[in-house]
Amino acid sequence: MSVSVTVLSTTSCATIFTGTKDKISFSSTPEGAKVFHKGIEKCTTPCTTEISRGLGKQMATFEKEGFNNKEVKLTKTFNPVTLLNILLGGVIGLGVDTATGSLIKYSPKAYTVELEAK
Numbered sequence: 197m198s199v200s201v202t203v204l205s206t207t208s209c210a211t212i213f214t215g216t217k218d219k220i221s222f223s224s225t226p227e228g229a230k231v232f233h234k235g236i237e238k239c240t241t242p243c244t245t246e247i248s249r250g251l252g253k254q255m256a257t258f259e260k261e262g263f264n265n266k267e268v269k270l271t272k273t274f275n276p277v278t279l280l281n282i283l284l285g286g287v288i289g290l291g292v293d294t295a296t297g298s299l300i301k302y303s304p305k306a307y308t309v310e311l312e313a314k
Contacts, residue, residue: 217246220270221306222256229260229311233270249300256307263311270307272300 222231224241231238231245233256238245241258247270254270 217248218302218305219244220247220256220302222258223306223308224258224260224266225308225310226260226263229258229263229266229309232257232259247302249302251300254302258309258311260311263313266309266311268307268309270302271304273303274300 221244222239222241223243227241229241231241231243233247233254238247238256247254247256249272254272256268256270258266258268
């Protein structure tokens with residue numbers, strides 16, 4: 197029993213310690229643009245919202261009436277907490293972090309766009 201508890205407590209470290217989302221700030225000129233991620237409205241600029249991590253291409257779209265939509269790529273970096281899985285959790289923990297997106301984190305955590313009038 198204690199072996200299984202130890203194994204479970206040391207797997208998927210990045211998922212446990214850093215979660216599966218990051219708080220990201222968005223701003224626009226002019227203010228008041230709606231921010232969408234994966235087709236879901238997340239907030240209205242200026243704002244900060246949680247965005248789920250994912251290994252695929254992640255985009256945020258800014259929309260404001262009377263202005264052209266602006267799409268920005270959310271850039272990511274390797275989450276160093278994942279290295280604990282290699283040392284402690286092995287393949288299972290690394291697999292969980294990969295599946296949940298915790299293998300990466302967003303960087304930068306703030307995006308500013310200038311919207312063009314139509």
